Amino acid sequence: MEQFAPVKRSEDGQPVRYLIVDDSVFARKNLARMVESFGGQVAGEAGDGITAISEYDRVTPDIVLMDITMPQMEGIEAAEKIVREHPNARIVMVSSVGYQENIVAALQRGARHFVQKPVKPEVLYEVIKYVMRDDGAAARSAGAGA
């Protein structure tokens, strides 16, 4: 996988911590590989919206990567509930269905960004940097990609 300059938290220089939410084990593993290539850490995983909410409270991640269609509670509803309790939560929706209605619904309920599957690492990397822009800093490193 392409090498990326690590994205770190500006306040303490520590790796960005992610909560990955998707009902597909494959999708979670795939996203985990990507965020690790960005220098991040997987703080938690969840396979549905309800677990995502409890995992958010438990691990307080810097960023949530949230699928939309999941059993028990869908991602947009889970995002809304998390943001209601944690207004500074950074949630990026990750879904294969990228039509405007879906994107607008997610953004209106508190998501910061939307990435369409299949996820391209370079696209996700730029989104992560954008979402972390106020408190993240991409370390400059020779030969880094993206």
Next chain:
Amino acid sequence: MRMELIQPFINSADAVLAQGLQGPTSVENLSMEEEAYRRKGVAAEICLTGEIEGRIIFDLDPQTAVKVASCMAGAELPQSDDLVRETVCELANQIIGNAVTTLNDQGFHFRVHPPHMHTSDHGAKSSEDTEALVMCFNTASGTVFMNVALRYHPSGVAQHAVAG
């Protein structure tokens, strides 16, 4: 079958397979299915209801499924691994999700049901109003079969797509 309904699935499958398998793909053997569907290996089925009704099956022989899943997972997987079936389902989900995005933007409204494994050896024979079109995508990992049986149903209740 209306080609405008099929083309987004072909384009999406071509793009998603090329990206996921990091290599070129080619479409071959576009044909109407005369007989009832017969499963070739690891198959994921996705159903559509609403203005567009029917089902799409992605079918990979067992060796191809392992190669595809291993390539997408970035590690060699054994044939028995649940992740092989999981990957085929997610692949189908991504292909359908992208096609749904295109069709929704064109004004078609329908519901996409979550993918599930097609475990029976046979499927329903296509009917006069829902013909099945079979496409073969050649990839470096082997052939991926896409079996599409859809019909346009303008009075169908428009609902939101739900692919993940």
